[in-house]
Structure formats: C-alpha cells, structure tokens
Amino acid sequence: MNAFQDLLQTPVEFLKGVGPAKAELLRKELGIGVYEDLLQYFPFRHIDRSKYYKINELQESFALVQLKGVLTAFELVGAGPKQRLVAQFTDGQGQMELIWFQSIRWIQSGLKVGEPYVVFGKPTLFKNTYSIVHPEIELVKDLQQGKGIVSLQPVYYSTEKLKQRGLDTRSIARCTWQALEASMPHLVENLPQGLRQHFQLVDRKTAFKQIHYPESLEQLEQARRRLKFEELFFLQFGMIYNKRARKAAQRGHVFSQVGQYFNGFYQNHLPFELTDAQKRVVKEIREDMRTGQQMNRLLQGDVGSGKTVVALLTMLLAADNGFQACLMAPTEILATQHYQSIKMLLGELPVEVALLTGSTRIKERRVLHEKLRSGALHFLIGTHALIEPEVQFHNLGLTIIDEQHRFGVAQRAKLWAKNAIMPHVMVMTATPIPRTLAMTLYGDLDVSVIDQLPMGRKPIKTMHATDAQRLKVFEFMRQEIAKGRQVYVVYPLIEESEKLDLKDLTDGYESMSRAFPLPNYRVSIVHGKMKPEDKQFEMNRFITGNTHIMVATTVIEVGVNVPNASIMVIENAERFGLSQLHQLRGRVGRGAEQSYCILMSSNKLSVDAKLRLKTMCETNDGFKIAEVDLELRGPGDMAGTQQSGMVDFKIADLTTDADILRQSRQAVEAIFSHDPELQLSDSRQLVQAYKQYHRQHKNWSAIS
Ligand code: ADP
Numbered sequence: 001m002n003a004f005q006d007l008l009q010t011p012v013e014f015l016k017g018v019g020p021a022k023a024e025l026l027r028k029e030l031g032i033g034v035y036e037d038l039l040q041y042f043p044f045r046h047i048d049r050s051k052y053y054k055i056n057e058l059q060e061s062f063a064l065v066q067l068k069g070v071l072t073a074f075e076l077v078g079a080g081p082k083q084r085l086v087a088q089f090t091d092g093q094g095q096m097e098l099i100w101f102q103s104i105r106w107i108q109s110g111l112k113v114g115e116p117y118v119v120f121g122k123p124t125l126f127k128n129t130y131s132i133v134h135p136e137i138e139l140v141k142d143l144q145q146g147k148g149i150v151s152l153q154p155v156y157y158s159t160e161k162l163k164q165r166g167l168d169t170r171s172i173a174r175c176t177w178q179a180l181e182a183s184m185p186h187l188v189e190n191l192p193q194g195l196r197q198h199f200q201l202v203d204r205k206t207a208f209k210q211i212h213y214p215e216s217l218e219q220l221e222q223a224r225r226r227l228k229f230e231e232l233f234f235l236q237f238g239m240i241y242n243k244r245a246r247k248a249a250q251r252g253h254v255f256s257q258v259g260q261y262f263n264g265f266y267q268n269h270l271p272f273e274l275t276d277a278q279k280r281v282v283k284e285i286r287e288d289m290r291t292g293q294q295m296n297r298l299l300q301g302d303v304g305s306g307k308t309v310v311a312l313l314t315m316l317l318a319a320d321n322g323f324q325a326c327l328m329a330p331t332e333i334l335a336t337q338h339y340q341s342i343k344m345l346l347g348e349l350p351v352e353v354a355l356l357t358g359s360t361r362i363k364e365r366r367v368l369h370e371k372l373r374s375g376a377l378h379f380l381i382g383t384h385a386l387i388e389p390e391v392q393f394h395n396l397g398l399t400i401i402d403e404q405h406r407f408g409v410a411q412r413a414k415l416w417a418k419n420a421i422m423p424h425v426m427v428m429t430a431t432p433i434p435r436t437l438a439m440t441l442y443g444d445l446d447v448s449v450i451d452q453l454p455m456g457r458k459p460i461k462t463m464h465a466t467d468a469q470r471l472k473v474f475e476f477m478r479q480e481i482a483k484g485r486q487v488y489v490v491y492p493l494i495e496e497s498e499k500l501d502l503k504d505l506t507d508g509y510e511s512m513s514r515a516f517p518l519p520n521y522r523v524s525i526v527h528g529k530m531k532p533e534d535k536q537f538e539m540n541r542f543i544t545g546n547t548h549i550m551v552a553t554t555v556i557e558v559g560v561n562v563p564n565a566s567i568m569v570i571e572n573a574e575r576f577g578l579s580q581l582h583q584l585r586g587r588v589g590r591g592a593e594q595s596y597c598i599l600m601s602s603n604k605l606s607v608d609a610k611l612r613l614k615t616m617c618e619t620n621d622g623f624k625i626a627e628v629d630l631e632l633r634g635p636g637d638m639a640g641t642q643q644s645g646m647v648d649f650k651i652a653d654l655t656t657d658a659d660i661l662r663q664s665r666q667a668v669e670a671i672f673s674h675d676p677e678l679q680l681s682d683s684r685q686l687v688q689a690y691k692q693y694h695r696q697h698k699n700w701s702a703i704s
C-alpha cells in the first residue's frame, strides 16, 4: 500500500468534531470507519439553497424555505419546560418569528441583532404570523467565508442514535467536506482516459467532489453517472476477470467420448425429437465439458422447455466417460419426480440410478453408499441428503442442481469439496433472468438458454376472475374434468401467517369437496405441514389420475409434471408475485390439450396487483414477465438474486440504470476483445484498479 491509499484509510475519529466515541457510533450505525467510507457515503438528495424566498410569499404548503434577513430582537418567553427563545426576523418587507425550545441559552448567546442571516426551515402559520421552529441559521458572512457556501446542499441519511449525539445530516456534511478536502489530492483515477472520453465520464476527483457538493444539477448528474458507471464497470470486469482466472486454474474432467450411453439413448430411447434450442444447448454443454476446464454453467429455460432431458443427456455423457453424475433438487417431491422420469426415459438401458432423500431408509442407504463408493451406481438423484458427509462418490464427474436459488452457495460448495478435481457443474433454473440482469448477476457463469418450447404445445390461456364469478369457474372445471382433464387449485402460502393460510387451504378444500362431491369427483390436498409420506401419497394419487382436483399450497410450484392436468386455478392471485404466478402456471400446458390458468382475486386490487394480473393474462413469455417483475420489485427482490449477494450496490440501481449498465458492459466487452490477455498498460492498470475496488466492495461474491 502506498501513502496515498493510507490517507484514504485514515480513521474518521481524526476529523474535527468527531473523536473516538462518535467514530465508534458512525461505524456501528452506518459502517463508516475511514475517510474513504465517508467519500462513498453519498447524499440521498440535495436541497436547492440557491433560491431565497420573501417572507411575504410564504405559503403554508411550502416544505423547506430559505430566507435572508436580519434579527430585530429576541427574548425568552414562558418558564419551565415550556420556555422558548423567540427571535423576530425581517427581510425588510415581511416579519416572522424564529423559535427554539432546546439549547436555548447556547443559541441565545450566539445570536446577533442587526447582522444579516440566512435562515432555513419549514414555515408554519400561527395567528397570521409565520414562524420556523429550530431553523438552520447562519451568518451571511460565515457562509461567504466558504465554510459551506453551497447552492445545492447535500442531505445525508442519519439514524436516531446518531442524531442524539449531534451527528445529524449537517454534521455528517461537515465530515464529508473535511474528508473530501483532505483526500482530494490522493484520489486516484481508475478508468482509462480513452474510455472516459468515449463514454463522456467526468474524472474521479470531480465525481467525488460533485456528488457531494455540486454547483448545479447537471454536475450532480454527471457525478452520479460516472460513479454508477464505475461501479457497474468493475462488477462486470471482475466477473469476467475472475471467471478467466478460475478457468485457467481449475482443471476439469475431460469428457471426450460420446459413447454407448449417450448414443444408445439418443437413437433408441428418446421419445421425441429435441427442439432446436435443446440441440443447441446440448452441443454447448458437450463442447464445454471436453475442454479440460471445469464447466460452470447456468441452464435457463422456461417451465416446460424440457430441461430434464437435457440434464439426462449431460449425465449420460458423464457415464460414457466413466464418471458418476448426481442431480440435486430442492424438494423431495421434485427429486422423486426427476428420478421417476429419468428412470422412465432410460427404459431398459443398463444405467444404474438411485434416489436418495431424507426418507430413504437406513438399510437402503447402506446399500446405496456402498454402490456409490464402488462405482456400480452411475447416477444419484436426490435432495440435500446428497451433501451429507457419508455420501461418498467413486468418481463424481458432474453435478446438476435444479432450481439453484433454493440452495445457498455454501451448500453447493460442500458438494464440490468432495473431489480433488471439481466436477462439472450445471445449475438449472426456470426463473428467467431479464437480460439486463443476466450478465451482472451471472457473468461468472456460462449461460445456456432453452428459448423455445417443444412443438405442438398450445399456449396456455390465462384469465382473471373475481370471487363473484366462482360458480362459472366451477362449471368450467366440471366441463374439463368431464373431458378427462385434471385441475390444480393453489393457495398462497405466506410464512408469517402460516396458520391463516392453512385455514384458507382447508376451507378451500372443504368447499371444493362440496362443489365436487364423491362419488363422481375425488379431491386431493397437499401442503407443507404434511408428513412426507402423506404428501407423496396424495401427489401420487393425482399423478396417477386417481383424483381430479389437487388442492395445494405452493409446494407444487417447482417441477411437478402431470401432463394431463390442464387447469390451474390460483386463489388470491393478487397475493402472489409475478414470477411465482408464472411458475405455477407452468404446471399446466404440458400435454397436448389446450390448458387454462384462472387467476382468482377479490375486486379490490392495488395498482401493482392489477398490473401483475394483466401481465399474466397478456403473455406467456417468461422473459417479458421477468422484465415487468424487475420493474415492479427491483432487482433485490427478484427470484434468484438474493443469494448472489451482488445487488448491494452503493449507487447503481439496476431498475433505472439499464442504459449505464449496457454502456459499461460494452466497455468491458471491448477491453476483453481487444486485449484478451490484458497486456496493454491500460488493461494492466485496470486489473490493479479492479483489485483495489474489489477490496472496498467485499460483498461481491461469486455465486458458485
Ligand atoms: P422443464 O424445463 O420445466 O423442467 P421438463 O423437462 O419437465 O420441463 O419437460 C416438460 C415436458 O415436455 C415433459 O413431459 C417432457 O417429456 C416434454 N418434452 C421435453 N422436451 C420435449 C421435446 N423436444 N418434444 C416434446 N416434448 C418434450
């Protein structure tokens, strides 16, 4: 570290007016420890101090006003706790009062009659006179001495605790000012000049100065743009840089053979022709796995796009090369279903597959562990149970994880840790990630997208119905059931009120059972509180067509495949998020029949809820839905982003900064394509700058 950086690392306790106790509080409350943290503690807005009001123009509706004038008199009014200091203030035309209830003596001792002051605060009207309680008040001559003469005054977020200790927005502003003054000569530019010119970015010093103390709104905007660009640039630069470093360092198993397992299945067992998208993706995966580098790939595909068969083909490649493969799913139901569909697809092919979940019996487990260690078992499918220490593979070459956002990073790492050479990893997700987010969140992974549904699928028809139309909906269900179809009825599950939800669900089950009585109709129920065996039993009744209606909570959200089910009724649909609605809808439309999704809601809907339901009725395109979801909720709430730990931006906001994101991505891509080995001096400096930047943004972690 050089002396320059040291200065930025100066503890804030050395600032005037801070000291050890306040410094400790700043660290605890706002995470501010050193000058650099203060520089990065951006104001959340600015107050325009260039405009002065006249007392005669004041209106009660004004929020904050600034006035210039002199004090003509002041006096203490009242006694005891109600005592206050009242000063008469005039701007030559009008007259008003300034009032203080606290620190009266101290304020009184500083006030000067006849000297020009600048006063700032919220005016209130009482008995025809305006007053400001606890105004900010400063002598014009002090302001002119540059002690903070700013037209746009920064406003910083502060906490109650800090305010009690005198660290309000104004004293924080004094701290940032001091830290800026001291640091300014030592702030080092971290973007090459050519790049700055091309994207018209102000230099780094200017940006830091002007984000706190701009002279105009244009300056503020330029500063913000520069710092947002920088943040998004280094995030993406780091993604690619780290991915390359990892690839160079991380040897992978070489899957060079395409042999009897893959070909045997492909030629004789595949029950349909792959879609072009599936073919393309299988090819991408094959090429990736034979390079000698470890594959780390995200497989994105909307519900029903056919990820399972792609997973199976990938696993067969592992087998062809003498390796074992495992497939991990987030729930027991889903793991079981994967197991069953893979068993069925494989038919009599000589591939040994086993299922391991929390409910696998000890005896079975022992056999299974043994076969796994000897290598007799080719594929292991299961839940988190796969991560347990006693599960030891003979030679694990491939790990596939379904629905990654349900597994934490640490959990996945455990699975990797089992081998000297990391297995190839493929994460499958049905959560479409908007293109604007994909590189930012998953730039570290290679991404394959199945962007096409199998032929002959009829698009699901979605409609919105209110409770008043329930009888019609029931009638429609009867017609479909009469044609041999099955129906899901799903209730929301919100953890805070699980009891209420369970009641909704059981009430729903009862009313369904009344509307669809035995012996003509049979209704299943599944929810999270049931024992796994019971859940499985009920699921199986529905899967095998023994029941017509499945009343469930969102436990059925992920992966369940019942092609004969053609209606999805979602109760209280207004309580679901868009991506969840889309996931649920994906449970139908899996067979050849026309399928329907019916969104039930009350009449009263919020604006957002209306937009969600409307979007669902208008489109089946998961990517479009994800874009709307992103707009409504912001990236922090998007499914799949929480675990990534990468949306904790200092200044960038992916919802509003799509343009800057795109430009910064262009910039990063240009660098790696012009100078792939990063040998030019600009590139080398960028690597240094990235490392420096990364130290300050420790919460950017790789997702795998
Ligand atoms: P998801 O991507 O949601 O996991 P699945 O893998 O469960 O989708 O596939 C959905 C359904 O589509 C399954 O019944 C599967 O057998 C079928 N399927 C997959 N690929 C094709 C294809 N190319 N042509 C016809 N049906 C397909």
Ligand code: MG
Pocket (backbone or CB within 6 Å): 307, 308, 559
């Ligand atoms: Mg699936």
